[in-house]
Amino acid sequence: MPTPARTDRDAIVAAACALLEEGGTDAxxxxxxxxxxGVRSPSLYKHVANRRALLDLVVGAAVADLDARSGAARGPEDARRSITAQVEGLRRFARERPRAWALVMGIAPDGPQPTTESAEASVRSLLEAVAELTGPExxxxxxxxxxxxxxxFIAMELAGAHRLGGDLDGAWRWGLDRMVDALGSDRAAG
Amino acid sequence: MPTPARTDRDAIVAAACALLEEGGTDAxxxxxxxxxxGVRSPSLYKHVANRRALLDLVVGAAVADLDARSGAARGPEDARRSITAQVEGLRRFARERPRAWALVMGIAPDGPQPTTESAEASVRSLLEAVAELTGPExxxxxxxxxxxxxxxFIAMELAGAHRLGGDLDGAWRWGLDRMVDALGSDRAAG
DNA sequence: CCTGATGGCTAATTATCTTAGCCATCATGC
DNA sequence: GCATGATGGCTAAGATAATTAGCCATCAGG
Known part of the structure; x- marks a missing residue:
């Protein structure tokens, strides 16, 4: 190889991820x-096309991270537990990396436009659990x-829109319980 | 008064809203x-503090718009219909002004906040309808x-995340039906 | 020991926000 | 009718960021 590279794409994306969480997209x-x-800004263009592309890579990394966690959370046989585990994982991720989550969701003011095809791919295992309750239909x-x-729920939680008071975690559990019940109601009712 | 103003804050905010929907925040x-x-850019600073403040005003205008629609949609006596009407209104707004909606959803904790009053007002009628099904508790x-x-749902719809196919409107109705059913299940079940 | 691709650098261009400072206008009070 | 001062417009200029142009050092391989 030529001049020993002082950085690489992964390091750049990691740095961008860190800056994102520290100060938002603007940072x-x-x-x-x-x-x-550890380089000058023009050198970055040897590794990424431009800032836009870098943000896209950040989104991609976030989705990959989310997928990895989702895969790790897979396990419980019980459909109800499985669903719970997966939405809890989503919520945990959103709390740990709120800005990345917003970017993935497409609700960041300056974020890249919907690159979110994989967002729902990470939900595939959820499909299986849900199917147990609703039937394949x-x-x-x-x-x-x-x-x-x-x-x-997470979006509103992060945005601070839930300021009417009350028990937020309780609302989460209550909503989740009702919702999972509702998934099965179709079958029971016919 | 002095020199006849060639524009004013409302016109500026309206222009910003239009540009937002046409080309996103960057535009x-x-x-x-x-x-x-019809003026030069520095003249805008005689009406708004800076770009940030202008975007805040845009968010404020969007919230006001949403509130106004929500108020207009109030009416149906039946709780189920009322809830349906209100979420339909939200969805309609999001479709007509997707970028404004995203801005409203994406407001960061440190960003512009809709006043608690307006937020509460727009939610009040929903609370009443829901209370009929769940009880006040x-x-x-x-x-x-x-x-x-x-x-x-709207976020995912706008982000294009719903590309696993299927009938989106059907999913909306199915989800809404299950959810409204679920609101009452607590009572029925005890 | 050439050679060329790689990856760094400086310098410069462009776009944008923003501030500084100037000037015309016209409602008001004399 | 005329001085006056606050208002709202303008041009010029400064700061910051993205990006491009073009140069140079390094080192694997022939």
Missing amino acids: VTMQAVAERV HALDGARLVVAWANG | VTMQAVAERV HALDGARLVVAWANG
Whole structure:
């Protein structure tokens, strides 16, 4: 090889991820990223096309991270427990990396536009659990119900929109219980 | 008064709103806004503090718009219909002004906040309808369930995350039906 | 020992936000 | 009718960020 590389794409993406959580999308400047990996900003362009592409890579890394956790959380045989574990995992991720989560959800003001095809791929194992409750017919509908609720709840939680007081964790559990009950109601009712 | 003003804050905010929907947050440059209202960009600073503040005003206008629609949608006596009408209104708004909706959903804790009053007002009628199904004890939990689901569904819909196929409108109706059923299940079950 | 691809650098361009400072206007009070 | 001062416009200029252009050092391989 030529001149020994002082950094690489992974390090750059990692630095960008860190900056994202520290200061939001605005903090992810090419200069800040460059400084963190120990080069000058123009050198970054030898590794990523531009800032936009870098943010896309950050989103991709976040989705991969989420997938990894989701895979790790897979396990419980019981459908109800499985669903619970998965939405809890989603919530945990969102709390640990709120800005990355917002970026993945597509609700970040300056974020890259929906690159989220894989967002729902990570939900595939959820489909199986849901199908046990709804039957195959409405597995997709049911998964969408659960994921929409979880993401909506998390979004409002992170945005601080839940300020009418009350017990937030209680609302989460209550909502989850009702929702999982509802998944099976279709079958029971016919 | 002095020199006749060639524009005013409302016109500026309106222009910013239009630009937002046309090209996203990035398109809301001071220059573009200025051009649209017929002045040079520095003149905007006689009406708004800076770009950040302008975006805050846009969010505020969006919230007000949403509240107004929500108020107009109030009416149906039947709790189920009322809830349906309100989430449909939310979805309609999100479809008409997707970027504004995302901005409202994405507001960071440190960012602009809708006033507690307006937020509470727009939620009050939903609370009433939900309370009819859940009883007063879980009205707030129930409202959170519904709003979280609706916003989450809309977010995923707008982000294009719903590309596993299937009937989206059907999923919306199915989810809504299950959810409203679930609101009452607590009572029935004891 | 050439050679060329790689990855770093400096310098410069462009776009944008923002501030500084100037000037015209016109409602008001004399 | 005329001085006046606050208002809202303008041009010029400074700061910050993304990006491009073009140069140079390194080192694997022939």
